[in-house]
Amino acid sequence: MSYNPSEIEAKWQNKWDDEKAFEPDDALTRKKKYILSMFPFPSGRLHMGHVRNYAIGDAFARYYRKQNFNVLHPIGWDAFGMPAENAAIKHGRHPKDWTYSNIDYMRKELNALGLSFSKTREFATCDELYTKWEQEFIIKMFEEKLLYRESTTVNWCEDCHTVLANEQVEEGCCWRCDNEVQLKEMPGYYLDIIKYADELLDDLKLLEGKWPNQVITMQSNWIGKSQGLEFDFELSEASKAKLGGNFDKYTVFTTRPDTIYGVTYSALAAEHPITKYLLEHGQLDEDVAQKITHIANMTERERAQADKEGYALGLTVIHPLTNEEIPVWTANFVLASYGGGAVMAVPAHDERDFEFASKYELPIKRVISGGEELPYTLEGELIDSAAFTGLGNYQAKAKIIAMFEETGFGKGTTNFKLRNWGVSRQRYWGAPIPFVHCKSCGLVPEKIENLPIALPEDVEITGEGNPLENHPTWKNCACPKCGEDAIRETDTLDTFVQSSWYQFRYATNPKKWETTGIDKEEANYWLGVDQYIGGIEHAILHLLYARFFTKVLRDLGYHDIDEPFENLLTQGMVLMDGAKMSKSKGNTVDPDALVEKYGADTARLFTLFAAPPAKELEWNDSAVEGAFRFIKKLYDRKDKVTQNTLPDIDQGSLGKESKLARVKVYEALQKSSDVYEKTFAFNTLIAACMEALNALDKQDDGAVWSEGMYIMLNLLEPIIPHVATELSEVLFERKNLQAVLEVKEEVFVQESVLYVVMIGGKKRTEIEMSPSATQDEILAAAKEAGAKWLEGMSIVKEIVVPNKLVNLAVKPS
RNA sequence: GCGUCAGUGGUGGAACGGUAGACACGCUACCUUGAGGGGGUAGUGCCCUAGUGGUGUGGAGGUUCAAAUCCUCUCUGACGCACCA
Structure with missing residues (x-):
């Protein structure tokens, strides 16, 4: 009988189902392996990237099962998110209906690939039972002050009608729809990821050699730790008067305290409270005020591309060491979101400060020796720096910080590029943020026993605004604290919250899902994930959030795990004609059609054979045929x-x-x-x-x-x-x-061993030797066989590599 | 600009510092078949005067008996970050 994939594959898929072949042991006694491929968003159909992801994961799972490990290899659905709402707007289907029917279809597709997933542990993140526990975590985080609500400038995508986290802005555009991101002031919920910045950075060391270097570096850069000095600039008396006595001083941060004697001006962000005060109180010339307002309305990205621009604010501050009066400017290169939105400027030793000082003819004072041209940003000895003159700048840094700390004028401090994670989204299809706004009690979390706060299903989704806002019976509620009339929060959680803890949910036995969010003993047994597989595009977003959540849930007592993913394999993209497969380019291959024509085994064999998993995979129809031929x-x-x-x-x-x-x-x-x-x-x-x-x-x-x-x-x-x-x-x-x-x-064990004879580093001939031949015998045979090339040469060195080769180094005699 | 990774035949890709190009695709010739498909055999980096020849892993140096592999410089590409004080 000839090879008939569809018959064989259906037979075994049914048999595996009947045998419940892929469920892990309930008893936590055997050695374990937790193999996880990133779960899919139920978009409607599988694409080749999914096939690759799950073929790799399944190979690991099946391998370790055969090595007698207790293997957890689960699958689920990252089911909340915008596409469900967009589909609802376009086709008039309810997001829930759209999502669950997509899941049903895609489950069949996964099944047809013969993937060895546990069937009992499958869930969708939009299941109310999942939301319930997530909301409990969020309330606990609020109680621990890790979650707070605040009104700030946020990234807003007009197309998606929602706020975006910093990590979701790519080159100034929305990660999902590529629309340009705008700035907008509005209230939102934030998770204090900065509190964990040091641990998130330090623990990257635990992942060295187990995660791709690239990902570790990206995370480290994203966290962006820098150490330096924080100190106050005291405003001059005249300036205090100009500011109506509302400000005495402001704080600046520098990583170069060694250059402090070279400060010739200070610069504030356009959004700095002092700049704002001057604008709001008409203290600036009208055209200057207009220009500053214009800068404030630009995104960080636009400002980065613009030329340096700034305006003197007519204020001065006192240099804390020299007591000189120093002019204060506002400048478009000073970021409001970093280091307090104010800098000390040392044009002689900083490129930006130099460019700005040159443009506006501000004084430039060298305080570090070395090099000829300014700005000079490398190491050197301090000059014109009072008691510190003559010190190496590295040493001077430490001494100057120490001096500030002794005198109480400032302190050594750490700053991060990482911003706190904004998790509220103004969308319907997400997990409701379980809080209530009460006139007398303020922001109040829901009672745990009332969870989950589920989404109302009777909504009309038009794309205009958040339907939760227009749902009076859902929105209006009683305050959990005082019982008075209150208004339910209508923002929902970022979908990255769901994918930050799903690895713990799988580890919890489904028999306990009703009563437990995360089972501590089981989490401690199964995690960290022994092999995590997914796309590099999650290098920062998902992988950073999931690491953060793991640490927070640990500190809340849910488990004792420090890092969620022990080993990470980032798979390359699937390409066709050198470009990423995408519907819009029309260069896709449909996995269903592939399985139909050749069978799942051929699809899997091709994806694993055509390239190593971390590299890009170029699609090739003939190579698929080749894989099929091998199986046949x-x-x-x-x-x-x-x-x-x-x-x-x-x-x-x-x-x-x-x-x-x-x-x-x-x-x-x-x-x-x-x-x-x-x-x-x-x-x-x-x-x-x-x-x-x-x-x-x-x-x-x-x-x-x-x-x-x-x-x-x-x-x-x-x-x-x-x-x-x-x-x-x-x-x-x-x-x-x-x-x-x-x-x-x-x-x-071979009867004879083939030795390559190299003379002068070049392969010349081969000799066959008995495995028991001595080094001398091998050399003698090699010299005989290579006599032709040894003529007129004298041997200067003889190398024998056992079972491999002989190399005779020669020179003309 | 900074960081990470990668440059090997016509193509995808192999090579603990030890015979470069495994395996596969493609291609060529021949055999099988009525044709197509399928199967089989042989060949396939480049160059030449065709040899037990020369040369060859982006380029230039270096270390070594021996380098695709290690070191230095350089070029190219992909990805990420990007005025972070």
Whole structure:
């Protein structure tokens, strides 16, 4: 019978369902592996990126199951989010209906790929039971003051009608719709991720060698820790008077306290309270005021692209060390969101300060020696710096900070680029933020026993505003504290909140889902995730948030885990004609059609064979055919097998080709643990199996064939599970899939060893030697064989690499 | 500008510092088939005077008996960050 993938695949998918083959043990006694591929958004259909992601994860899960681990390999749905609402607006379907029917369809698609997911642990993040626990966490975070509500300038996407977190702004545009982001002042809920910035940064060390370097560096840069000095500039008396006595001083931050004697001006952001005061009280010339307002209305990105621009504010401050009076300017390069929105400017040793000072003819004073031109930003000795003159600038930094601390004028401090995570979204299809606004009690969290605060279903979604705002019976409620009339919060949580803790939900036994959010004992057993697989695009967003949530939930007592994802594999994109597959470009391949035509095993084999997982995968129709051909060949060779167990083979009785075939088979077996545990180079493991099959084909010993298939099917089962299980069933009653296979070293013992003879570093000839040959014998044979190239030469050095080669270093004699 | 990663045949890609190009795709020739498809055999980095020849892993140096691999510089590309004081 010839290879019929659809029949075989349906048969085994049903059988696996019946056998409940992929559920982890409830008992937490065996060694465990938690294998997780990032869960999908239920967009409607699977794409090739999903196939790649889940093929990789499934290979790990099946491999470790065969190594006798208790394996948790779950799947779920990242189900809240804008596309559901957009679909509702476009097609008039309710987001809930749209989402759950997409899930039903995509579940079937995943099933057709033969992925070994636990079926009992599946959930969607829009399930009310999931929302319930999430809301509990949010309330606990509020109680611990990790969640707060505040009105600030936020990133606003007009297209999506919602606020965006800093991490969701890419090159000044919305991460989802690419619309330009605007600035807007409005209230919102924030998670104090900065409180965990140090731990998030330090613990990156624990991930070295286990996460891609690139991701670690990106996170480290994003957190952006810098250490320096924070001190106050006292305003001059005249300036205090000008500000109506409302301000005495303001704080600045610098990472270069060693240059403090070179300060020639100070600059404030357009949004700084002092700048604002001057604007609001008409203290500035009208055209200057207009220009400053114009700057304030620009996004950070626009300002970054603009030329340096600033205006003197007619104020002065006192230099804390020299008591000089220093002019205060406002400048478009000073960011309101960092370091208090005010800087000391040292044009001699900072490029921005220099550019600005040059443009506005402000004085420039060198205080660090070195180099010829200004600005000079490298190391050097201090000059013209009072008692610190002559010190190296590195040493001076520490001394100046110490001096400020002693005198109480300032202190050493740390600043982060990381901003607190804004989690409120003005959208319907998300988890409601479980708070109530009460006239007398203020902001009040819901009572835990009232959770979940579920979304009302009777809403009309038009795209104009948040439907929760227009739903009186939902919006109007009683205050959980005083019982008076109150208004429910209508903002919902960022969808990244749901994906920040799903790894803990899977680890909690579904039997407890009604009564427990995260089971501590089970979380401690299953986590960290032993292998996490997903796209590089989450390097900052999801992976940073999930690390943060893990630490917060730990501190709230839900578990004792520090890092959620032990090992991370970031898969490359799937490309067609060099470009990312996308509907808009029309260069997609439909996984359903692929499975229909060739079967799931071919789809999986191709995606794992065509490129190593971390690299981009270029689509190639002919290579898919090639993968199909290999499976077909493997299937056809079942007739070569003569025994239904692993045979004992007398190596001595075999011909040369059979011996070589055994070598290839055992080389593949040896490679397998390396691939799963270290290199992840599935492509080379598949290549090794192809070599083994090619070598088996060159001989006809039934026992060698039986042994070869027994082992190869075991190795290939994680990759092409249907056909490998089918053949294993027919040939070996699946005994080969239960066994942990051992390498037989005697297979590698050869009667003769081929040595390459190199003369002067060039390959010249080969010699065949007995494995017991001494070094002298090998050298003698090499010299004889290479006599032709040794003529007129004298040997200066002789190298013998056992079982590999001889290198004779020569020079003309 | 800064950071990370990567540059190997026509293509995807292999190579503990030890025979560069495994494996696969494509291509060429031949065999099988009525054709197509499928299968099989042989060949396939480049150059030449065709050899047990020369050369070859973006480029230039270096370390080594030996370098795609290690070091220095440089070029190119991808991704990320980007006035962070």
